Amino acid sequence: MLTKTFDPAAVEPRLYELWEKLGAFTADPASSAPPFVIMIPPPNVTGSLHIGHALTMSVQDMLTRWRRMQGRDALWQPGTDHAGIATQMVVERLLASQGQDRRAMGREAFLKHVWEWKAQSGGAITRQLRRLGASLDWPRERFTMDEGLSRAVLKVFVTLHRQGLLYRDRRLVNWDPVFQTAISDLEVESREVKGSLWHLKYPVEGEPGRFLVVATTRPETMLGDTAVAVHPEDARFADLVGKHLILPLTGRRIPVVADTHSDPEKGSGAVKITPAHDFNDFEVGKRHALSMPSVLDADAKVMVAEIEAELAEVPGIGDPAFVRALDGLDRFDARKKILARLEELGLIEKIEAHTHMVPHGDRSGVPIEPRLTMQWYVDAKTLAQPAIKAVETGQTVFVPRQWENTFFAWMRDIQPWCVSRQLWWGHQIPAWYAPDGEVFVAESEAEAAAAAREKYGRDVTLIRDADVLDTWFSSALWPFSTLGWPDETPELKKYYPGSVLVTGFDIIFFWVARMMMMGIHFMNEVPFRHVYIHGLVRDEKGQKMSKSKGNVMDPLELIEAYGADALRFTIAALTGPGRDVKLGRKRVEDHRAFVTKIWNAARFLEMNGIVADASFDPATAKSPLARWILDASNRAVEECTEALEAYRFDEYAAAAYRFAWGSYCDWFIELGKPVLNGPDGPEKAEVKGAAQHVFGTILKLLHPAMPFVTEELWHLFGYGEQGSLIRAAWPAPVTVPDAEAARAELDWVVALIGEVRGARAEMNVPPSVTVPLLLQGAAGTTLARADRWIDAIRRLARATEVKPLDGAAPKGVAQVVVGEATVMLPLADVIDLGAERTRLAKARAAAENEAKKIAAKLGNADFVARAKEEVVEENRERLAAAEAEMARLDAALARIAE
Secondary structure, eight states, rough: OOOSSSOOOHHHHHHHHHHHHEEEEETTTTTTTOEEEEEEEBTTTTTOOOOHHHHHHHHHHHHHHOOOOOEEEEEOOOEEEEOHHHHHHHHHHHHHTTTTHHHHHHHHHHHHHHHHHHHHHHTHHHHHHHHHHHOOOGGGEEEESSSHHHHHHHHHHHHOOOOSSSEEEEEEEEEETTTEEOOOOOGGGEEEEEEEEEEEEEEBTTTTTOEEEEEEHHHHHHGHHHHHHHHOTOGGGGGGGTEEEEEEETTOOEEEEEEEESSSTTTSSSEEEEEEEHHHHHHHHHHHTTTOOOOOOOSSSSSTTTTTGGOBBBTTTOOOHHHHHHOOBHHHHHHHHHHHHHHHHHHHHEEEEEEEEEETTTTTTTTTTEEEEEEEEHHHHHHHHHHHHHHHHHSSEEEEEHHHHHHHHHHHHHOEEEOSSOOSSSOOEEEEEEEOOOOOOOHHHHHEEEEEEEESSSSOOOOOOOOOOOHHHHHTTTHHTTTTOOOOOHHHHOOSEEEEEEGGGGGIIIIIIHHHHHHHHHHOOOOOEEEEEOOOOOESOOBBBBTTTOOOOHHHHHHHHHOHHHHHHHHHHOOTTTTOOEOOHHHHHHHHHHHHHHHHHHHHHHHTTTOOTTOOOOGGGEEEEEEHHHHHHHHHHHHHHHHHTOOHHHHHHHHHHHIIIIIIIIIHHHHHHHHSOOOHHHHHHHHHHHHHHHHHHHHHHTTOOHHHHHHHHHHHSSSSSSTOOSSOOOOOOOTTTHHHHHHHHHOOOOOOOHHHHHHHHHHTOTOOOEEEEEEOOHHHHHHHHHHHHHHHHHHTEEEEEEEEEEEEOOOOOEEEEETTTTEEEEOOOOOOOOHHHHHHHHHHHHOOOOOOOOHHHHTTTHHHSSSHHHHHHHHHHHHHHHHHHHHHHHHHHHHHHH
């Protein structure tokens, strides 16, 4: 017998363990079933489940469970990413707490500690994914640094190098001074900083008293200036183009160049060019063949070695001794000294308060420095062309389609991809250097040594490149490396390409695009057919979640409080194309009530002796009620299937919810109670048969989103063995005799009762008060329906009778329209219609006043421009709600006849 309530904490772990034991998540390459493949975006091995994970993993699991039920050989490939910087940081901090230092112990000993940490603590997120109900094929779990994936990385690196698509170059990178490594754009976080804009005076050579003023937020980098740029069409500086300035403090001569990078409307109109310390300046430097000296070292401390030879004593301008004294100073300490010295020399024209965005390392928390270093690069421009064509020709389709524009914008302006990192944890670059600097790229040291021997005619000492590869390099190979490439495995043959990739928009370039480039290049086929891009999870007000705001939601805490089913269904209900998910505890709590509703419906069926009955044949149904619910079930199946096919998880959840709670629990069960409580007979048996058949369909429809409660009820009701719903067939429409007639009749009954209930609620009619229902303009078929269903109408609409109205409508009635008939509720003797009209009018005026205030705010262009996006969106939603309330109250007022 079913317990009074569903206990997720007791049921969920038990069922998940059972599924794993039964191999319910396992794909079978030998199966003849068509494949369905999703590659998990591998979470960091250091990670724990956050609400963004909960969204993307729930969506992937819904798709996988649904396709599995459709008979597909479903592979949801699990795995984790080694997360270079994050993991190294975690282990370094752990060692520091024990009084140990990475550099003191050396690379080999440090990596041993990392692997030990990974074995002990690196699996937290995979355990947490199980709490969410994620049905990943766990025996196939991969790690981006396991033996097989490491072999794939070596193969790809060496192959690209031999093809001329991977090379060393000296370019600017995002440099993190704390971790002392290049980092990707995704690891850079722009933060708003209140600082200053210093207007510095650069003397014009040979024109005493004339200066060119430049504005900068980073005066410490001026030591590395090699030019000042002005716009070619800026008449103010036309005569200076081609002349030279004397760079303050260093005394170096630097040219004035004409370049469109300079914005005449910004700052002074002239911009200092420091090619080694600014990405835009680097491009200007290349265009004008400027020198590129670095003046900040790996620690972001001043270094003068690369400008030492050009320092010149210039009275009142150049001060080599001062510059040399800056050597080794922290960048911000040097800034203070530089500004003080410029002030003494009278070379600061003015200082303005300036708020601007400063890039910071997302983990170190310090401002990053653009730094000119020798790194390994992939020729992304060449690799991007086939990927662009694949999206243009529909080989890979983005859902929603607008994200293709983002993809194209990045890919058509793609820069070389820096793939080296100055870390110890990661795939060490397979390159060895001879004493003369010659590089040998090979899959092993032995191969590199052989290549060197062939070149020099003797053995030479080789030193391996100390850098490791960018984490995104190995994850770019994920769709095929996880399947055994470079070996020709059965898995690779069957499961590549994948069916759909599910991810957030923020890594379209970093991961999606790179998987496409690598997949097409090495497999001659796109890695996935569809890319489903979901939004961000925000709080219920639409604000971005952050620890500082205190609005971060922990999915594990939500699961503990409400159960995984409630959280997953909430995510489904809120996940629509192209929009963010506004999640609040109240939404999850509401959907826990839905889980409870399904459980209570099951208990009702059980108390009425309804159990699974495989012998029931929907095609033999005769009673209108049974035919109606079977037909409604068919439509729910079609709606849910179409929604999932289109990645409309919100529409899937809405259709399932509407049918399960509304059509089945609220209407079918209520309308069926008299039959179920009556004597045994054919009609009762048929209603019971339809009830169990449709309830089984509901469990199947809900299973992708609510796997635990549906699986538990599936077994308890006798539909199948424990743990068997996950492999049960997805429902298909059944044959229902004369479905249209049943639909017309019962839909009318439901509409009548629903409209009458709504009118009574609007008029504040007490539930204890019953009134007759007068039907004006009703056809004979309508009156016959009312007669057949009079018992249900009396009970559920609180009506004494239903009768036709032939004459004029009496005064004091509320009116609703159902079909061709106007239904009137005589309320003159039941409630004070005048007082009710006054109440409704007052409420309507309040709603109108609220709408006007919000509309005025939204009509203020200054408010819309300055307010945060989520605040503007919240006001739009409030306006829509106020307008909807006005419409509802207008309808209520119209119901009261004069």
